[in-house]
Amino acid sequence: MEQRRLKVQLSEELSLSAVVQGFWRADSWNMTTQEMVNFMHACIERGVTTFDTAEIYGGAEAKMGEAFAADPSILKEIELVSKTGIYLTEVDGATFGYYNTTKERVLQSCKESLKKLHADHLDLYLIHREDPLLNPWDTAEALLQLKKEGLVREIGVSNFDPYKFDAMNGAGGQLVTNQIEWNPLCFEHFNTGMMDYLTYHKIHPMIWSPLAGGRLFSGNDEACVKARKKIEDIAARHNVEPAVIVYAWIMYHPVGAIPLVGSQKLDRLDLAIKALDVKLEQSEWFELYSASGQQVIR
């Protein structure tokens, strides 16, 4: 695969690989540190140089950090992305999740993540979720301070709607991406206008759960069954594996989306890379857009 095609430029400072490896589930992969080092090298050899993690992903940052400590050369070859803003506490014996995107918390979290990751900076740092208590001026100030201190190269958000995205940018946010969910079963960001907003502003989104967390290929509800049948039909036409079609469908959109792969299996990562060479017909894009029954073509 040509390296040139595998890069997407987010800003003058930062390009990401066109396919990103996600580490959300890394804690359950049961890899030794050496296996994690080998896995990371195998991603890099494929041109997949951007690794995505978050403070809230269990022990993922620490597991990745152990690999970086064992082989510091990896950090020189990748773009490291992490996120902040979600916390867990215990209420009446049960785990309770909440958000905190205050300046003080963001500054503290970034330093804690860097420590766990054994890294001296993050290439991209994102506010993980839409915090209803978000004060864009306060949060943007934190992100800009981290940039100024050289602890992060670029900043962005995740799961934001156009109003909050605009508010953060208006407050000086300098956001270079929005990491959002999109797959043939989830169209939230088409319905909020976020996709139009990003396309107009030439901001490339990162796409999480492109395979709906695997549900697309294992779910038995009507929407899954209908979407899966359509994916299989289109895959047969192109003589590729079904997952390839989903990634090709995501990358077809003019917004220039970057899918995140969640599997630890390299042959499944290869399916996303293969999609870079698959060109769908315009009508096929709409076939899959409407397949689950959630989006209607009028």
Ligand code: NAP
């Ligand atoms: P995904 O690729 O949609 O789902 C991965 C899951 O699907 C894995 O459990 C994988 O199992 C399974 N899978 C893959 N191919 C399959 C197939 N052909 N048949 C059946 N199952 C299959 O992505 P994701 O893990 O949900 O998300 C990707 C990344 O996005 C995460 O790692 C994380 O970095 C990021 N993320 C961000 C947010 C956010 O709020 N910003 C939220 C969620 C995730 P195997 O491992 O067994 O292959």
